[in-house]
Amino acid sequence: MVERKRPSIAGKLKETEGAPSVDDAAAIPDAVIDGVSIDVPVSAETSLLVSATTDPEAMYSRRHTGVSSTPEPSSMLTDDRLLDVKEKQEAPIGWYQRAIYELTFHTVNLGDSRRARARKVLISRITTPFNGDTRYVPILTRKGGVGKTTTTTLLGMALAQHREDRVIAIDANPDRGTLAERIPRETKNTIRTVVQKAPSIGSFTDFTEFISRDVTRLHVLASDPDPTLADAFDEYDYNVVADVASRYYSLILTDCGTGIVHSVMKPILSRANSLVIVSGGSIDEARLASETLSWLESNGYADVVRNSVVALNTATQGTMLVKLDEIENHFRSRVREVVRIPYDSHIAAGSVITWSKLNKITRDAAEMLAAFVAEGMPPTE
């Protein structure tokens, strides 16, 4: 074996401007060809070869000159050499940033605009991963007509379109729920038929026969339109539906009725990892939402109340007459976050909600609500 000459390589490197240190040089391994270790001869060529890694121009030309006449050390396999520079760089988001990027032939990248960066942060909050078991989020309040179903739909759409896992909204309103009317209806099946056919549901494909799907990828399970049957939907039934759904979904939103002591509320609340309480913008609506929190606190759900989010729907009658800031301050003292849902004429029509037809401020509010819900999800035991 020829005596190794690494110290002299280091000596040559030292002479090269910006060259690696002696320690770096020591890290250069012997070349291996067909499993035979050979020593790298020290020559002017070798020195050029190593120093070429610090010279982008030389790197560029090496890419096109084919095979080196001497064995290369593995340190020559750098990212710069092997990755296509064009593919590595992402075009910035924002018209000004994009214009500079294009005008300079992709040499100047100012990065995303502030708005684009904020949006990426928001989406990363909405997509906060939930490890482990299915999470349950009921949407409730003791007052009727304040926007529980609307909030469930908006929240579900905002979550479903950004998250990769599956999100379902279940209508558990015992008093003629309207959730399924908020997305295009694909089936006449309801929570009642899921209970009846639960033993035969063995796969996600089986389960999809019972649900309707929106373009945002939100899945909806309808309640029974017959008020007698809907009212009879009880604790046992909800547990059956939730157990089946939990096999296929990582997040289950439940649109509730106003009757907080109805038997179906017991399993809904005992499974809840977080809550969304809906308040309207009038005095009685805010009082009833606040009383809902008090009832939950005094009935064993104080922890989940502290972690809950209030959706303050400013579309209800009376909103213009009261100090919304004071309502918001009240709820801020009791729950984790408050989000205002604005009036939207597309929602007011009371029919199918199409995400793209909502006003931008409505979509922003829904996404903010989704971010608060997702990022505050407590770990499961």
Ligand SMILES: Nc1ncnc2c1ncn2[C@@H]1O[C@H](COP(=O)(O)OP(=O)(O)OP(=O)(O)O)[C@@H](O)[C@H]1O
């Ligand atoms: N932000 C909004 N902008 C416009 N209209 C709205 C908004 N929120 C709710 N509405 C309208 O108010 C009505 C009641 O809303 P929604 O059905 O969501 O209330 P709810 O609390 O679920 O009612 P219920 O107690 O009967 O289940 C609906 O016609 C809905 O379209």
Ligand SMILES: [Mg+2]
């Ligand atoms: Mg409703």
